[in-house]
Amino acid sequence: MGIFSPVEGVPTKWTKKALIEHVKTGMQVELGTLPIYFCALYSIKRDNGGWGSKARANILAVAEQEMLHLALAGNMLAALGGTQPLYDKLFIPTYPSEILFEKIEMALRPANKENLECFLKIEAPYMPPPKLEVAEDVEYSIQLLPGYNGIGEFYRELQHGIYEVSATDRDLFSSNHDKQFRGEEFFGEKMTVVVDTKTALQALETIVDQGEGSIGVPDSHYSIFVQLYQRRKEWTCIDYVNEPHTADYKGKSEVAYRLSLAVDATFCYLLQTLDRCWAEGQPAKRTQLFRNIHRLMVEILSPVAHALVEQVIDGGRHAAPCFEFYPPGSDGKPLDPKGLFEGLVAEVQRAYNAATGPEHQGTREAIGKIKFCLTGLAPSL
Known part of the structure; x- marks a missing residue:
């Protein structure tokens, strides 16, 4: 294209x-x-x-x-x-x-x-x-x-x-x-x-x-x-880092980096699901796609982003969601639905693995709930 x-x-x-x-x-x-x-x-x-x-x-x-x-x-x-x-x-x-x-x-x-x-x-x-x-x-x-x-x-x-x-x-x-x-x-x-x-x-x-x-x-x-x-x-706002980019979190906070990648992957999987709705005419498959859209918005994107913005990067400022193309560092070629969903699951798991220590207890619990909510969101092709 x-x-x-x-x-x-x-x-x-x-x-x-x-x-x-x-x-x-x-x-x-x-x-x-x-x-x-x-x-x-x-x-x-x-x-x-x-x-x-x-x-x-x-x-x-x-x-x-x-x-x-x-x-x-x-x-x-x-x-x-x-x-x-x-x-x-x-x-x-x-x-x-x-x-x-x-x-x-x-x-x-x-x-x-x-x-x-x-x-x-x-x-x-x-x-x-x-x-x-x-x-x-x-x-x-x-x-x-x-x-x-x-x-x-x-x-x-x-x-x-x-x-x-x-x-x-x-x-x-x-x-x-x-x-x-x-x-x-x-x-x-x-x-x-x-x-x-x-x-x-x-x-x-x-x-x-x-x-x-x-x-x-x-x-x-x-x-x-x-x-x-x-x-x-x-109201009071979280103080974000200036001009956030997912790659900038690498080396500063592994939890923030992986959560930001999870936001990117969720956003892209959501967009891909919308794309599939305009290509699918079979009622049963459309019903599942629209259920996934709702669940991605409510059960995945929002809680992942909220977990991300709790992460302090440097100077007391917090990470912000970046909504970038996933996967990063690629030639821009999109993944198929199965590959994109697997990437999302992997990033959430990596964020969970990185959230160790008492300072990340709340984050780890939040990610655990997100892992559970990913059940049933795999694409049915």
Whole structure:
């Protein structure tokens, strides 16, 4: 597969190929937000129902909706007859980087003032933001690229492209209806199976409304992050190392290194499982794949990441999850499902073996529970 290149702006003429490339770019945008939101979520210390707990719940809700948006864009791509593996070294985001179109820094950081400002920039509607009801305003001005002024504008231009191409192509969304994510499998009534122009536009409307929404929409991601920004001093965050990379933990903490590899492997196995859903039409196999998606998110990724962020690296700072391509140091060739799952199991076992001594007792117990939860997650091919 060639290197994926995100689109830079509105095409001179909309074609089916241009639609496919724009939808792929949309998938990369949605995928790129997941690690930064997860990383912020895992940094917030638990406080038994206080504002820290509320912040964690709100950021988790946003991340889950980004998963929905990724699935909706993937459904649209499938209906167009296009393909784009998520488990692809050239497609998985790397950090720090800049989000498409706006040159907004995306980094793996805690849920602090600086990072919440970045989240506001990412989700902001393209219009002057409202004055916040706190003494200190958000300190940013969006530097926009010439292609698009924001993510919402990108999706609205995609909407125009759909209208234009579908006017002369009635079979535009005629592919893979049986291999798309369905409501009974994922996200209920919020999910849309794309079969025609109407359902494609419905999917886009969900993405835009839940994301940037419009000023004053209380449940949009932008409004949620405004509320969190106003309360940002009411929770405590773990202090992460700067610009975390899994390889940097090697030689500093074997437990952190192996747990970080386990996070990477879990993230990639999750993406590969999503990929397999868009390729599988057999109902029984699809049911198992979607069960695995839920279990990977709840029983593996979250507890492994929480165990990781408890590990102190140097200078009193803690390890952060990196969400990198697995296996590391390879030529970028993806593993098959069996090999990837075996790699995940091996990394969890190595982390367990490394967690010796009284200082790692809690970590070892947490990893032991994760080992048990891996049962039944092996791929059924």
